[in-house]
Amino acid sequence: MEDDFDQTLDSNYGSSHDKVIVHLDADCFYAQVEMLKNPELRTLPLGVQQKNLLVTCNYVARQFGVKKCMLVSDAKRLCPSLILVKGEDLYDYRQMSTKMTLLLQKFSPLVEKLGLDENFVDVTQLVAETLKSDFAGSRNVEGHIYGDITSRCDCGCYERLCVGSQIASEMRKQLKEELGVTCCAGVAYNKLLAKLVCSTHKPNQQTTLFPAGVSDLMLNLNNVRSLPGIGHRTSEILQSLGISSIEQLQNINLELLEHALGRTLAERLKKLSVGADDMVVKPTGKPQSIGLEDGFRKISLESEVKDKCEVLLQRLMILLAEDGRIPGAIRVTVRKYDNSSRYSHRESRQCNIPSSLFLPKVGTLSSNAHNKLLTSIMKLFHKIIDISKPFHLTLLGVAFTKFQERNTGKGSITSFLVKDISVQSVMNFQNISLHGVEAMECSSSKNAGKQSGSTLNYADKSGSESEPEPSPKKTRADFWRGSRKRSLTESDKDSPNKHRSSELRLSTGEPINEVDFSKLSDGIQEELMESCMSLPSLTDKLGISDNSTPNTSMSIEDNFQTNASQKLWKRLGSNQGPQDQ
DNA sequence: ATGGGTCCT
DNA sequence: AGGACCC
Numbered sequence: 001m002e003d004d005f006d007q008t009l010d011s012n013y014g015s016s017h018d019k020v021i022v023h024l025d026a027d028c029f030y031a032q033v034e035m036l037k038n039p040e041l042r043t044l045p046l047g048v049q050q051k052n053l054l055v056t057c058n059y060v061a062r063q064f065g066v067k068k069c070m071l072v073s074d075a076k077r078l079c080p081s082l083i084l085v086k087g088e089d090l091y092d093y094r095q096m097s098t099k100m101t102l103l104l105q106k107f108s109p110l111v112e113k114l115g116l117d118e119n120f121v122d123v124t125q126l127v128a129e130t131l132k133s134d135f136a137g138s139r140n141v142e143g144h145i146y147g148d149i150t151s152r153c154d155c156g157c158y159e160r161l162c163v164g165s166q167i168a169s170e171m172r173k174q175l176k177e178e179l180g181v182t183c184c185a186g187v188a189y190n191k192l193l194a195k196l197v198c199s200t201h202k203p204n205q206q207t208t209l210f211p212a213g214v215s216d217l218m219l220n221l222n223n224v225r226s227l228p229g230i231g232h233r234t235s236e237i238l239q240s241l242g243i244s245s246i247e248q249l250q251n252i253n254l255e256l257l258e259h260a261l262g263r264t265l266a267e268r269l270k271k272l273s274v275g276a277d278d279m280v281v282k283p284t285g286k287p288q289s290i291g292l293e294d295g296f297r298k299i300s301l302e303s304e305v306k307d308k309c310e311v312l313l314q315r316l317m318i319l320l321a322e323d324g325r326i327p328g329a330i331r332v333t334v335r336k337y338d339n340s341s342r343y344s345h346r347e348s349r350q351c352n353i354p355s356s357l358f359l360p361k362v363g364t365l366s367s368n369a370h371n372k373l374l375t376s377i378m379k380l381f382h383k384i385i386d387i388s389k390p391f392h393l394t395l396l397g398v399a400f401t402k403f404q405e406r407n408t409g410k411g412s413i414t415s416f417l418v419k420d421i422s423v424q425s426v427m428n429f430q431n432i433s434l435h436g437v438e439a440m441e442c443s444s445s446k447n448a449g450k451q452s453g454s455t456l457n458y459a460d461k462s463g464s465e466s467e468p469e470p471s472p473k474k475t476r477a478d479f480w481r482g483s484r485k486r487s488l489t490e491s492d493k494d495s496p497n498k499h500r501s502s503e504l505r506l507s508t509g510e511p512i513n514e515v516d517f518s519k520l521s522d523g524i525q526e527e528l529m530e531s532c533m534s535l536p537s538l539t540d541k542l543g544i545s546d547n548s549t550p551n552t553s554m555s556i557e558d559n560f561q562t563n564a565s566q567k568l569w570k571r572l573g574s575n576q577g578p579q580d581q
Numbered sequence: 582a583t584g585g586g587t588c589c590t
Numbered sequence: 591a592g593g594a595c596c597c
Binding site: 025029113114115116117228229230231234331345346347348349350 | 593
């Protein structure tokens with residue numbers, strides 16, 4: 001009996017309507033970030049270029065027929081006045097992406113990133129809390145409704161998805177007000193449908209899908225390639241079976257499909273074709289790898305390889321310091337020139353590296369570690385390429401993997417920083433300390449300059465923030481609905497929302513590198529350096545998903561601005577958090 | 582294509 | 591280490 005029951009649940013899974021998933025997709029993300037960096041570009045046709053490819057463009061440019069993934073030359077021909085900005089360096093995009101994800105985590109801990117510009121949020125819990133505490137609330141849908149709604153499902157999903165659409169609306173409002181970013185959203189009962197319905201109204205709009213509209217949505221897809229999960233290779237195989245439309249995929253014999261694709265994939269695609277998807281929203285944690293790549297026309301000398309790798313490594317060290325973990329392995333990847341191949345073939349080699357490289361002694365930190373890493377990189381390169389013969393590379397990449405999370409002592413500076421200082425402040429703080437160590441060379445890097453110089457702090461309208469008082473216990477449901485009805489009233493000062501928004505600031509725009517690292521005592525210097533290379537998971541320690549413990553500290557930047565550094569150092573040394581003032 | 586990432590085999 | 595997938 002019980003087995004039968006479980007099986008019924010299993011076979012239903014993926015098509016049951018018990019969850020509420022929101023998919024958010026930032027409009028032409030790279031172009032938006034560039035327009036926030038330089039608002040004069042807003043009214044002009046703007047394209048973001050990587051090498052000879054236009055990776056995205058704003059909606060002004062789209063009116064000229066310019067599209068994503070066009071050759072730059074083609075785009076220029078369509079729109080001679082097109083402004084082009086380089087987008088090979090993803091640093092600013094990554095920063096904004098992080099802030100978007102942090103903002104969404106206020107609504108649910110279940111936030112999954114897909115690339116830099118998309119997030120899935122499972123808001124099932126928040127919807128349930130809202131329905132419980134607000135059973136008489138209005139049940140209107142925010143934004144568009146996709147397709148049919150004449151027949152209503154009786155499982156309760158109508159009310160849940162309505163509330164989901166209201167949450168999505170609030171998410172988009174906050175993304176716009178706090179970060180300046182416009183997004184599309186899709187609301188549905190699984191990930192597949194939320195994502196598919198998201199793109200039915202663009203830009204800066206949202207759409208909710210109810211069960212009655214599912215069939216239309218699926219059948220209106222152009223071909224099987226539009227299904228997330230069917231890529232280049234699988235669609236070619238399907239094509240060879242005579243399958244190109246969703247309807248054909250729905251109707252093909254399962255055993256025939258299994259023969260071509262294997263059981264696992266065949267069964268998944270069959271379900272996807274009718275809009276069933278049982279994938280859970282998996283919270284995105286720290287990355288499994290951090291890497292940089294550079295593509296080019298031709299490299300055929302070992303010295304060029306070494307130069308390229310050195311530049312990549314230098315930029316990579318900054319990303320590594322910001323991440324805070326210590327990598328256990330390094331990987332080198334190359335792409336060889338191959339005129340006969342239509343498919344870009346890569347080869348890679350990796351090796352373990354000693355963690356001692358990242359536990360620096362002050363002053364000797366980097367030239368040593370840097371050289372050893374570069375030596376490892378070149379060894380790996382020689383495993384792939386026999387330099388006694390001519391070679392022709394079109395890409396080089398370096399990546400760190402196998403990260404270890406390091407636990408820190410309770411009395412350490414790291415422990416203090418992680419507990420009481422906002423995320424971005426810690427990052428800036430690392431950079432300050434790195435500036436003081438000659439070998440790191442952060443200040444000579446393009447990226448290091450960006451962090452203290454350019455303001456990604458676009459949407460910060462706040463003046464000085466007073467010390468927040470402990471907020472009364474509020475449920476998440478109270479929080480998001482409350483802030484929706486009265487936009488920024490007095491009691492919002494105490495809402496988790498407000499606390500988080502101060503954490504979400506990227507930088508104050510005030511130069512902060514006057515702090516003289518070398519004047520600190522040796523002991524403090526050493527502990528700081530260690531701290532910077534060993535910060536444990538910041539989001540975990542900061543309790544970002546736990547809005548019942550607001551962050552009551554000043555940011556470290558505020559300390560730098562109001563006080564000369566002396567007082568801060570004293571506090572750090574005595575292991576006391578900043579005092580309220 | 583570009584400059585990233587993911588997971589599975 | 592490569593291959594599929596995602597953006």
